[in-house]
Amino acid sequence: MSLFDHKISELHELLHKRDLSVSDLVDESFKRIGEVEGKVQAFLTLDEENARAAAKALDEKVIQNKPASKLYGLPIGIKDNIVTKGLRTTAASKILENFDPIYDATVVQKLKQAETVTIGKLNMDEFAMGSSNENSGFKNTFNPWNLDRVPGGSSGGSAASVAAGEVLFSLGSDTGGSIRQPASFCGVVGMKPTYGLVSRFGLIAFASSLDQIGPITRNVEDNAFLLKAIAGHDKMDSTSANVDIPDYTASLTGDIKGLRIAVPKEYLGEGVNEEVRKSVMDALVILERLGATWEEVSLPHSKYALATYYLLSSSEASANLARFDGVRYGYRSPNAENLLNMYKMTREEGFGEEVKRRIMLGTFALSSGYYDAYYKKAQKVRTLIKQDFENVFEQYDVIVGPTAPTPAFKIGENTRDPMTMYANDILTIPVNLAGVPAISVPCGLDKGLPLGLQIIGRHFDESTVYKVAHAFEQATEFHKQQPEL
Amino acid sequence: MSRISEEQVKHAAHLARLAITENEAQMLTEQLDKIITYAEQLNELNTDNVEPTAHVLEIKNVMREDRAQEGLPREEVLKNAPEHQDGQIKVPGIME
Numbered sequence: 001m002s003l004f005d006h007k008i009s010e011l012h013e014l015l016h017k018r019d020l021s022v023s024d025l026v027d028e029s030f031k032r033i034g035e036v037e038g039k040v041q042a043f044l045t046l047d048e049e050n051a052r053a054a055a056k057a058l059d060e061k062v063i064q065n066k067p068a069s070k071l072y073g074l075p076i077g078i079k080d081n082i083v084t085k086g087l088r089t090t091a092a093s094k095i096l097e098n099f100d101p102i103y104d105a106t107v108v109q110k111l112k113q114a115e116t117v118t119i120g121k122l123n124m125d126e127f128a129m130g131s132s133n134e135n136s137g138f139k140n141t142f143n144p145w146n147l148d149r150v151p152g153g154s155s156g157g158s159a160a161s162v163a164a165g166e167v168l169f170s171l172g173s174d175t176g177g178s179i180r181q182p183a184s185f186c187g188v189v190g191m192k193p194t195y196g197l198v199s200r201f202g203l204i205a206f207a208s209s210l211d212q213i214g215p216i217t218r219n220v221e222d223n224a225f226l227l228k229a230i231a232g233h234d235k236m237d238s239t240s241a242n243v244d245i246p247d248y249t250a251s252l253t254g255d256i257k258g259l260r261i262a263v264p265k266e267y268l269g270e271g272v273n274e275e276v277r278k279s280v281m282d283a284l285v286i287l288e289r290l291g292a293t294w295e296e297v298s299l300p301h302s303k304y305a306l307a308t309y310y311l312l313s314s315s316e317a318s319a320n321l322a323r324f325d326g327v328r329y330g331y332r333s334p335n336a337e338n339l340l341n342m343y344k345m346t347r348e349e350g351f352g353e354e355v356k357r358r359i360m361l362g363t364f365a366l367s368s369g370y371y372d373a374y375y376k377k378a379q380k381v382r383t384l385i386k387q388d389f390e391n392v393f394e395q396y397d398v399i400v401g402p403t404a405p406t407p408a409f410k411i412g413e414n415t416r417d418p419m420t421m422y423a424n425d426i427l428t429i430p431v432n433l434a435g436v437p438a439i440s441v442p443c444g445l446d447k448g449l450p451l452g453l454q455i456i457g458r459h460f461d462e463s464t465v466y467k468v469a470h471a472f473e474q475a476t477e478f479h480k481q482q483p484e485l
Numbered sequence: 486m487s488r489i490s491e492e493q494v495k496h497a498a499h500l501a502r503l504a505i506t507e508n509e510a511q512m513l514t515e516q517l518d519k520i521i522t523y524a525e526q527l528n529e530l531n532t533d534n535v536e537p538t539a540h541v542l543e544i545k546n547v548m549r550e551d552r553a554q555e556g557l558p559r560e561e562v563l564k565n566a567p568e569h570q571d572g573q574i575k576v577p578g579i580m581e
Contacts, residue, residue: 060549101559196542209540238547307524329565339579344504363501377527435541
């Protein structure tokens with residue numbers, strides 16, 4: 001039994017009654033890290049000294065006043081592409097190996113206001129480009145359920161650290177599935193909010209029209225609490241939406257009677273593993289028993305999503321990553337005699353293989369003579385994909401399908417051919433292109449490896465997504481399963 | 486027929502400011518060709534009357550008040566610079 005087997009609301013109650021201290025929670029984190037981090041390798045940087053000092057200060061404060069924030073004193077891990085003032089932030093890239101941010105991302109400021117305790121920074125694929133953490137510039141992270149397997153990616157460290165009980169919860173980011181796919185592979189709950197719901201200020205940009213920060217937790221209720229704490233309009237991110245943030249936990253009633261579920265036939269077709277398909281069909285039976293109805297629908301442009309995504313996200317990345325030039329921060333090649341060569345050698349030496357491949361693809365797609373044929377064409381197909389979702393949401397409340405076509409694959413299994421690795425994200429990518437919210441919740445095990453159910457909602461309708469996810473979770477035991485480490 | 490030549494790859498690498506090696510140029514030619522060939526399935530779709538989507542939300546021209554604000558402190562900014570001198574970031578020679 002770990003303290004992190006408790007929900008946020010229970011821990012809050014214990015802290016409130018002073019049956020538990022923040023230091024106890026932080027001790028729990030570092031004790032568990034001491035036990036399992038050698039196997040899981042989820043963290044790139046640990047911040048033990050500051051975390052313990054913060055815990056002590058919060059414990060002293062609680063003697064004066066009862067904690068107001070729901071997240072008070074709770075230990076969190078943060079994906080290493082979210083900047084943290086004074087705490088090394090690398091995006092798992094050698095080019096940022098010694099980067100010491102001089103400001104906090106908006107989400108980090110919000111967590112500080114909520115008085116969470118940051119335990120450390122979590123491993124990921126370099127610049128969030130990847131689906132397995134094998135593209136990290138520093139090390140692999142291992143799936144707590146089976147150490148021969150990948151944790152998923154790009155937020156692999158974020159999902160693995162929560163699954164392994166090293167932190168209570170974490171933040172990830174999702175450009176094409178990078179929160180949901182690792183959540184699915186590690187048996188935890190991961191939410192990609194509506195594009196614009198959470199400020200991207202201080203998120204090291206990969207593809208700005210797709211990137212979104214979101215929470216990874218052990219259960220749906222905790223996820224709703226954490227999202228509420230980080231969401232909201234931010235004047236520092238002009239793409240953040242000015243919408244009211246509801247109390248998501250108010251929607252967790254368990255009541256989904258009359259809810260209309262759409263199941264896209266494209267999400268259960270070719271390439272989707274039989275066990276995965278079966279787990280989704282079983283989940284639909286449970287949702288039906290709870291009073292929902294479901295019908296098969298079509299998202300006819302789904303098969304074009306992968307190509308659209310790689311053209312658009314790589315194009316945006318090629319522009320965003322132009323800033324890493326060895327001038328103001330990060331690595332600088334010592335081998336160059338003039339400025340132009342300094343740029344070229346810094347980037348050649350500092351970026352990993354996948355990052356260079358995507359910069360090259362993006363540069364090509366945006367270059368003169370190819371812009372209309374590739375980039376603009378992909379932007380137009382993006383419109384068609386977005387319309388597919390709008391059409392379905394005219395008649396249905398949520399879309400349900402698998403999160404990933406397979407359970408976690410073996411380390412090294414998909415690294416030879418970039419296209420087979422990319423195909424992993426086929427069920428999550430359309431969601432980012434449409435900008436809608438989606439969650440992954442545990443829905444079964446295949447030979448001891450977790451599977452995830454994906455629930456997709458309308459723009460800014462996180463409440464309904466959480467409602468369905470919570471009703472499903474409470475009707476099943478999957479979220480109580482834990483890896484043995 | 487290959488869609489992309491090694492010359493094009495080297496040109497893109499120059500535009501992207503990447504000093505790729507001969508080996509990488511060869512490998513990237515092969516891989517990008519495969520990805521581009523895959524991406525050309527988008528041409529199956531007629532998109533003549535479709536507007537491109539650059540951004541999914543209806544947010545346009547977000548303005549702020551035109552007022553000067555305090556910038557970041559110089560010492561802080563220089564902290565991460567690979568090389569600096571006299572309060573300024575230093576780079577290798579620009580002209581011969």
